[in-house]
Amino acid sequence: MDFFHYVIDKISLLDLNILILMGVTLFGGTIGGRLFQKIKIPQVVGYIIIGIIIGGSGLNVVDDKIIRMLEPFNYLSLGIIGFMIGGELKRSVLKRYGKQFFYILIFEGMMAFFLVMILTGIVAFLITKDMNLSVSLAVLLGAIASATAPAATTDVFWEYKSRGPLTTTVLGIVALDDALSLVLFAFASTIASTLISKVHIDTWHSLIAPFYEIGGSLLIGGGLGYVLSRILKQYSEEDRILVFSIGTILMVIGLSLTLNMDMLLAAMAMGVVMTNVSPYKSKLVFNIVERFTPPIYVLFFVLVGSKLKINNITFFVGILTLAYFLGRTGGKIMGARWGAILSHATDNIKKYLPYCLFSQAGVAIGLAILVSQRFPEQIGNTIIFIIMTSTFVVQLIGPLFVKMAIFKSHEDGLNITEEDLIRNSLVKDLMEKKIPPILETMPITKILSIFSEHDFLYYPVMNNKKKLEGVITIDNLKNMFITSELNYFMLAHDIMEPVIKVVLPQTPLSEALDIFKRYNLEYLPIVDQHSRVLGLLESKNIKHYINRKMLETEQKAEKLHQNQKI
Amino acid sequence: MNFISYLKKDLICLFNGIDKKKEAINKLIDMTAQKEKIDDVKGLRASLFYREKLMSTGIGLGIAIPHVRFKGVKEPVIAIGIQPRGINDYKSLDDKVIKIVILIIVGQNHHKEHIKILAQIVSKLKEDNNIDRLSHAESPDDIFNILTRKK
Numbered sequence: 001m002d003f004f005h006y007v008i009d010k011i012s013l014l015d016l017n018i019l020i021l022m023g024v025t026l027f028g029g030t031i032g033g034r035l036f037q038k039i040k041i042p043q044v045v046g047y048i049i050i051g052i053i054i055g056g057s058g059l060n061v062v063d064d065k066i067i068r069m070l071e072p073f074n075y076l077s078l079g080i081i082g083f084m085i086g087g088e089l090k091r092s093v094l095k096r097y098g099k100q101f102f103y104i105l106i107f108e109g110m111m112a113f114f115l116v117m118i119l120t121g122i123v124a125f126l127i128t129k130d131m132n133l134s135v136s137l138a139v140l141l142g143a144i145a146s147a148t149a150p151a152a153t154t155d156v157f158w159e160y161k162s163r164g165p166l167t168t169t170v171l172g173i174v175a176l177d178d179a180l181s182l183v184l185f186a187f188a189s190t191i192a193s194t195l196i197s198k199v200h201i202d203t204w205h206s207l208i209a210p211f212y213e214i215g216g217s218l219l220i221g222g223g224l225g226y227v228l229s230r231i232l233k234q235y236s237e238e239d240r241i242l243v244f245s246i247g248t249i250l251m252v253i254g255l256s257l258t259l260n261m262d263m264l265l266a267a268m269a270m271g272v273v274m275t276n277v278s279p280y281k282s283k284l285v286f287n288i289v290e291r292f293t294p295p296i297y298v299l300f301f302v303l304v305g306s307k308l309k310i311n312n313i314t315f316f317v318g319i320l321t322l323a324y325f326l327g328r329t330g331g332k333i334m335g336a337r338w339g340a341i342l343s344h345a346t347d348n349i350k351k352y353l354p355y356c357l358f359s360q361a362g363v364a365i366g367l368a369i370l371v372s373q374r375f376p377e378q379i380g381n382t383i384i385f386i387i388m389t390s391t392f393v394v395q396l397i398g399p400l401f402v403k404m405a406i407f408k409s410h411e412d413g414l415n416i417t418e419e420d421l422i423r424n425s426l427v428k429d430l431m432e433k434k435i436p437p438i439l440e441t442m443p444i445t446k447i448l449s450i451f452s453e454h455d456f457l458y459y460p461v462m463n464n465k466k467k468l469e470g471v472i473t474i475d476n477l478k479n480m481f482i483t484s485e486l487n488y489f490m491l492a493h494d495i496m497e498p499v500i501k502v503v504l505p506q507t508p509l510s511e512a513l514d515i516f517k518r519y520n521l522e523y524l525p526i527v528d529q530h531s532r533v534l535g536l537l538e539s540k541n542i543k544h545y546i547n548r549k550m551l552e553t554e555q556k557a558e559k560l561h562q563n564q565k566i
Numbered sequence: 567m568n569f570i571s572y573l574k575k576d577l578i579c580l581f582n583g584i585d586k587k588k589e590a591i592n593k594l595i596d597m598t599a600q601k602e603k604i605d606d607v608k609g610l611r612a613s614l615f616y617r618e619k620l621m622s623t624g625i626g627l628g629i630a631i632p633h634v635r636f637k638g639v640k641e642p643v644i645a646i647g648i649q650p651r652g653i654n655d656y657k658s659l660d661d662k663v664i665k666i667v668i669l670i671i672v673g674q675n676h677h678k679e680h681i682k683i684l685a686q687i688v689s690k691l692k693e694d695n696n697i698d699r700l701s702h703a704e705s706p707d708d709i710f711n712i713l714t715r716k717k
Binding site: 485 | 623635678688
């Protein structure tokens with residue numbers, strides 16, 4: 001009994017909660033993601049729904065206190081997301097799409113801004129009859145509406161390995177329109193403050209605030225990004241690169257927090273600088289960081305879900321939310337289409353880009369929280385609720401539309417890495433089937449003529465039941481050059497090498513690679529279940545195969561880009 | 567490397583009373599197993615006879631060279647047996663009766679040694695009248711001397 005009390009005393013509920021909850025969150029989130037992936041819905045949606053279930057609107061296992069405690073993780077994931085997005089903005093891409101980006105960005109951002117402002121303004125005024133309040137709400141909501149969330153959007157791109165002009169454009173737009181949104185918000189908040197607050201507002205301060213925020217973010221991110229790329233020049237070990245990169249990302253977001261700057265923008269600036277200062281090395285860096293991200297992403301999206309309070313809707317807020325949602329969606333669709341038409345983008349971009357910009361999350365929620373701190377409760381709470389609710393809706397439908405756009409524009413599966421290829425290939429995909437079979441009773445003279453007629457380096461040797469007995473390599477045959485006297489009575493059986501390992505056609509390529517490495521082999525015979533010879537896999541051919549496949553997808557993606565310039 | 571350094575007098579015999587291929591090869595294996603350290607005699611026997619099944623090692627001119635690369639063998643082993651009256655059922659490429667049987671065992675990965683020893687023995691036998699001399703040898707010493715004699 002004493003022991004029992006001792007144990008109870010030892011349990012710290014808070015520690016237990018936070019760590020166990022993080023574990024549960026990761027576990028549940030991933031399972032949710034998997035389930036949704038199975039029914040062809042992007043995993044993000046699954047994470048968010050698991051978040052809702054365990055969050056304030058559901059079981060309340062994860063309450064506000066815990067969410068606040070886990071906030072640093074959110075920052076870290078926002079930082080990584082920003083960094084990865086920034087990495088997509090290469091100079092060459094900007095050059096190629098610069099004009100197009102600019103048009104689309106201005107149009108989709110401004111259209112969303114104006115439409116939301118007009119619709120919510122009218123609705124608010126009709127219900128409250130309060131001009132100041134309505135205009136304040138309207139400009140703030142309009143500014144927030146212009147932002148598009150990179151996280152959920154890029155997550156879908158990564159999940160479906162998409163690549164091409166549409167993907168590039170969307171990544172560019174979502175990376176840049178936060179800046180637009182921040183500028184708009186800075187001005188909107190100045191206007192709203194003047195209208196609402198009785199307190200004297202320093203107009204001068206309000207005017208330079210946005211420049212401080214944006215300029216400062218760019219400076220921090222860009223500066224540290226440059227430093228990081230200089231440091232990484234001296235390192236090639238993956239673990240060091242990972243630690244330095246994550247460390248720098250943490251510093252960038254930490255500094256932005258301290259100095260009241262936009263961490264997403266700062267992290268993006270860091271990515272942009274990295275990818276443009278040392279393009280080759282950054283490719284590796286982004287790869288390594290990407291591999292590190294999944295748990296943080298899962299946590300991030302589950303927390304987004306658990307923050308949503310879906311059970312306290314009033315009629316006013318409900319109808320305002322609807323107005324916001326319709327205005328934003330309509331504005332994004334129309335703006336993106338006009339921008340694409342005006343900038344002579346490809347048909348794919350004109351047709352499908354409008355459906356890729358619905359997503360809204362980090363920046364919008366961040367701005368909403370900012371509003372709640374700067375403005376009276378009525379405006380603050382209303383905006384928080386509208387943004388949370390609409391975020392929930394667009395986060396559910398946004399990824400679905402992005403997915404549809406990726407597939408309709410045929411950009412899916414073109415952004416594969418060598419690891420993806422290895423993971424998804426089987427031995428039979430690269431099996432050499434045309435190797436002429438060598439019977440173990442074949443005399444050397446006959447084997448010599450086979451070697452002279454073909455280019456293979458290794459030949460499987462089989463018995464008369466087609467069962468694998470050994471392998472003859474060019475080295476084995478070379479030994480026979482000592483004398484030709486033996487050629488007529490030596491057989492394949494006498495000079496073949498014993499088989500160390502075999503693989504089946506359905507063996508995954510990754511497993512075959514492991515065997516090659518572990519046994520230091522140059523070839524692996526391929527047999528069926530009855531050890532009958534089917535073919536042979538040469539280790540050097542794996543590299544060829546991967547290079548060829550990579551080149552093929554490269555060409556496919558390049559073709560999509562070329563259609564761009566009609 | 568010369569095959570002569572692997573020749574041992576106590577691995578040379580006259581096949582007294584043996585005139586069947588199977589008995590001849592078994593005799594050489596048994597002799598080897600007695601004098602040399604062979605871990606898996608049964609396996610060795612099986613692989614030698616498996617090889618004979620693929621194609622007879624009677625290479626002509628009255629010579630047979632049963633040979634095998636075998637796991638666990640450190641140094642090449644050469645065992646020789648002579649039957650002046652001939653071993654009737656030993657098939658040979660030129661259909662001549664086999665009188666000289668030379669068993670060669672090398673390590674599994676000793677590809678080069680395997681070929682070299684075979685090549686050296688074949689060319690040694692073809693020297694002068696060596697085949698004829700060996701066919702009429704009267705003792706293991708005789709055989710050893712014929713094979714190790716310098717030209």
